[in-house]
Amino acid sequence: MTDHDLEIDELMDGDELTDKQKKIIVSAIESFAEKGFSATSTSEIAKKAGVAEGTIFRHYKTKKDLLLAIVAPVMAKFVAPFIIKDLQKVLHQDYEHFEDFLTAMLLNRRDFLVKNLSTVKILVQEIPFHPELKELFKEHIALKVYAQFIKLVEHYQAKGQIMDIPAYSVFRMTFSTIFGYLIARYMILPEADWDDEAETERTIQFIMHGLAGPNHSKK
Amino acid sequence: MTDHDLEIDELMDGDELTDKQKKIIVSAIESFAEKGFSATSTSEIAKKAGVAEGTIFRHYKTKKDLLLAIVAPVMAKFVAPFIIKDLQKVLHQDYEHFEDFLTAMLLNRRDFLVKNLSTVKILVQEIPFHPELKELFKEHIALKVYAQFIKLVEHYQAKGQIMDIPAYSVFRMTFSTIFGYLIARYMILPEADWDDEAETERTIQFIMHGLAGPNHSKK
Amino acid sequence: MTDHDLEIDELMDGDELTDKQKKIIVSAIESFAEKGFSATSTSEIAKKAGVAEGTIFRHYKTKKDLLLAIVAPVMAKFVAPFIIKDLQKVLHQDYEHFEDFLTAMLLNRRDFLVKNLSTVKILVQEIPFHPELKELFKEHIALKVYAQFIKLVEHYQAKGQIMDIPAYSVFRMTFSTIFGYLIARYMILPEADWDDEAETERTIQFIMHGLAGPNHSKK
Amino acid sequence: MTDHDLEIDELMDGDELTDKQKKIIVSAIESFAEKGFSATSTSEIAKKAGVAEGTIFRHYKTKKDLLLAIVAPVMAKFVAPFIIKDLQKVLHQDYEHFEDFLTAMLLNRRDFLVKNLSTVKILVQEIPFHPELKELFKEHIALKVYAQFIKLVEHYQAKGQIMDIPAYSVFRMTFSTIFGYLIARYMILPEADWDDEAETERTIQFIMHGLAGPNHSKK
DNA sequence: TATGAATGAGCTTTCATTCAT
DNA sequence: GATGAATGAAAGCTCATTCAT
Known part of the structure; x- marks a missing residue:
């Protein structure tokens, strides 16, 4: 599942995603798919992505925006x-x-x-x-x-x-x-x-x- | 959707469900179906069922048991x-x-x-x-x-x-x-x-x- | 200032306040007066009152309600x-x-x-x-x-x-x-x-x- | 209130304020007066002033300095x-x-x-x-x-x-x-x-x- | 049996501040 | 000098669960 998800750039074309932003997306996809949106915490996504939790909210105003x-x-x-x-x-x-x-x-x-x-x-x-x-x-x-x-x-x-x-x-x-x-x-x-x-x-x-x-x- | 769900007795046969218990089940079904399990809070179920929060846990040890x-x-x-x-x-x-x-x-x-x-x-x-x-x-x-x-x-x-x-x-x-x-x-x-x-x-x-x-x- | 504030019961008459609730009010008054509403955190009030932070929100839906x-x-x-x-x-x-x-x-x-x-x-x-x-x-x-x-x-x-x-x-x-x-x-x-x-x-x-x-x- | 506040230069005489600095001061005054110091965020001031968040801290080491x-x-x-x-x-x-x-x-x-x-x-x-x-x-x-x-x-x-x-x-x-x-x-x-x-x-x-x-x- | 006050961990989000560019 | 991405601590608030009554 993971190896297929490296198409993010292709999928999100147009936007220039920072490195951290990409990591956030990848981690979020992984967690959302596995546990569902509601059962996934932003802190978990942040940890998996190796970024601070605040970083998520700098790019996506809310969890739902993500x-x-x-x-x-x-x-x-x-x-x-x-x-x-x-x-x-x-x-x-x-x-x-x-x-x-x-x-x-x-x-x-x-x-x-x-x-x-x-x-x-x-x-x-x-x-x-x-x-x-x-x-x-x-x-x-x-x-x-x-x-x-x-x-x-x-x-x-x-x-x-x-x-x-x-x-x-x-x-x-x-x-x-x-x-x-x-x-x-x-x-x-x-x-x-x-x-x-x-x-x-x-x-x-x-x-x-x-x-x-x-x-x-x-x- | 609601009128069909009154089959609870039939579905849960065997157990003798108290009145409150039935209300809990009905409310939980409604909320789980509408918002999903994770996004539904026990307090919300309790309120909808008209019972105290504790009552849910008297009958079902955890939310997942419910x-x-x-x-x-x-x-x-x-x-x-x-x-x-x-x-x-x-x-x-x-x-x-x-x-x-x-x-x-x-x-x-x-x-x-x-x-x-x-x-x-x-x-x-x-x-x-x-x-x-x-x-x-x-x-x-x-x-x-x-x-x-x-x-x-x-x-x-x-x-x-x-x-x-x-x-x-x-x-x-x-x-x-x-x-x-x-x-x-x-x-x-x-x-x-x-x-x-x-x-x-x-x-x-x-x-x-x-x-x-x-x-x-x-x- | 503290000794004057023991009039809470008298002030909040009608409502039967639990013990913890009174402590919350007293602590909140003290902190709000000293540092202002915005600069006072609910965790600080809870600590001063000797209650869990959640307890505050059980009685007062928001900080402003308090x-x-x-x-x-x-x-x-x-x-x-x-x-x-x-x-x-x-x-x-x-x-x-x-x-x-x-x-x-x-x-x-x-x-x-x-x-x-x-x-x-x-x-x-x-x-x-x-x-x-x-x-x-x-x-x-x-x-x-x-x-x-x-x-x-x-x-x-x-x-x-x-x-x-x-x-x-x-x-x-x-x-x-x-x-x-x-x-x-x-x-x-x-x-x-x-x-x-x-x-x-x-x-x-x-x-x-x-x-x-x-x-x-x-x- | 706004038209009276354009006296900033006069008030802050002595210092040579850059254009951005003036905008920061004006915005901060507006927000502080309206919502209070604690309830005003630096990001809000930055947005209102049309400058980057970092710019505020280049001129004023802390929010309180401002x-x-x-x-x-x-x-x-x-x-x-x-x-x-x-x-x-x-x-x-x-x-x-x-x-x-x-x-x-x-x-x-x-x-x-x-x-x-x-x-x-x-x-x-x-x-x-x-x-x-x-x-x-x-x-x-x-x-x-x-x-x-x-x-x-x-x-x-x-x-x-x-x-x-x-x-x-x-x-x-x-x-x-x-x-x-x-x-x-x-x-x-x-x-x-x-x-x-x-x-x-x-x-x-x-x-x-x-x-x-x-x-x-x-x- | 049923209650609801109490909990503390955890939630999403905001904050002041830093720093590489 | 100015930026804005990044941070991590802390904010307000919600949660599932416990327990004395």
Whole structure:
């Protein structure tokens, strides 16, 4: 988990972080992910980061600001590439079949998840308790990702690749399956012995068949 | 959420709960679900329950004991009926098709979830932070539910109703989809306007087609 | 200063104060008077009172609440007797001359001041910084004492004992002189060698002649 | 209050103050007057002054040094003209009557007070808490002003203009009345609608009659 | 059984001050 | 001379827990 978190610079781009600031972020991510936001004390973060406790509050006015500073960029980064790059490829026929898009998305988001495991964990765990996070989430995921995905689904439905059911059901089932896989793989049983290639393939096939419906020989 | 939580007596059966004890449990469930275990103070629970702070500790030695007293029975109840009743029905041909079993399970577990929304929410949210909960979860879910489900899957695979893929993949995909639905329906967007019957049907169909694989005309 | 402060029970009547609570009040009065509210730490008060710091906050939600709990009753007690008892005496001819009333008031308020030296000191010192105190002060002193005093002045002006100048000027000059005396006597130079009787007499005479104006032989 | 405080250069003469230094002083005066010394943080002063926190400590080794740098010159200036100029006038028959001297003093000190309202406020409020200030005060006021005033009183007593009472009582009563007026006028009710000329006249008359005693037709 | 005063450790945050740049 | 990042002590306050009543 630790080795993946060295992407902080990349994640917090734009801001020039001091050395101590980076250490604070790294330590906070580690502790928040492990014990949760509320159960983590700032003194613990300071100690782990090797800075004085006051230093944390020089950079982040409150503990919650520190949380937001960690979690907000992840949300932005999660959405950004998904939408801009991949979606345009789809609409410009780069992915002729829904399956191709699905595969690309799963792999792409998996890489992101793996790189930002702890941070995503924090995000998922804290969202229920912080209205600000909920708001951010709605803005980014709900409005952007969802809206784009719906268009996409309708595109493939028109092509006859997806059954004629409401697009939001497609959205729900697709994401349930994908995130169900990623959560099981990286959060619940990360230490198990996974055959990633086979599991990915099976997951994609499950979704494809599930969405294709009863009358189809091959996609 | 509140009206569903009056099942406490039923959930905590066996123990004779005093009136105050019940109020404590109800208040704790409410606060834990809303703000999380760590962010909830015992004094807050006491105030909401209308009891003295000391009273909580007369019944539950520590705050964590209170959490366990809330969450443990839910875990037991969640598993119990699933295993004993439903499974035997399956093995005794009560459910000839996997689809029938799936439908029964989804409806059954949905009722349970609705009745115990807050408590399940607490369970899900706190599991990552409490080894004791993880342990309980493994005992109940992992060992009992999983083991039984696997047998079941193999039963239907033998009948040709389910594709020939590892049973644990079937388990993962099935539960992802079902819980994805229930979480979306009751936790993420409970206030949305759901057509429960249709959604349930679609979800079942999605799983069925997903698991049946490419070569099948009708289930 | 310490021996005068044992009047706490009397001052805080109505509330049944626990033993620790009394100790907290006494310690707080001592420290607030000596170093000022802002410069006094709650840990210091706790130590002096021989209680845990948490105990302070069990009884007074904030440090400022503690200040108000100390200062508010003093304000009430200061005003109460002045108005009710003395004033009625005046209006019922108990004090035929303004001088008699003045003497009674000075002695009466001097006793009060001596008994509540520290607390009054706190009140005077903190009023400029706390709007709540200003408000309390306006309510009690401005509205009650001032209003009653004005009536009184007009009463004696009608009798020809006081010069014909605005009553508020009489109020200001009278209180300036009296409190100027009390402040010098008990706050600025308490350790000097005062001939109280003579000083009191001189102060009264100063006010009487000052208010009688140029044309008078003897009061 | 703000427009009067621009006299800093005049007050701090001798020292060449940098631009930043002036801003620090102005900001500190404003905050100290409003919230008190202890309740004002150096960071707040720095922010208001538009300088870095460190800059304050480059010029004033400690926060208390900053207080002294503000308050000490006021004390000196308050005393200086009073003594040197006015007193000599008196002794050289410039003021034949005590009343003339009183009037001159009241007007003169009123101007000073108005010009240095905030700073005087700080001085008055902080004196009880800082032995250094008490010491300065004793040196300047007690020893210089008091000593000179006593001589003056005896001068006018010899002329029969002031009753034969101890000079220190005259001092006390005179200053109580004058400062009582100035405090009421400029600190307690600055926003009220004052007829300054009339009030000044009344105040002088009050003192004159008060000190003249019973047997006098006209001054 | 139930209370609630009392605790002391620990919480988040602020503070005056230092010092390398 | 001016900066502002860094500090660590201490601030006000909250916490889970204990115990005499």
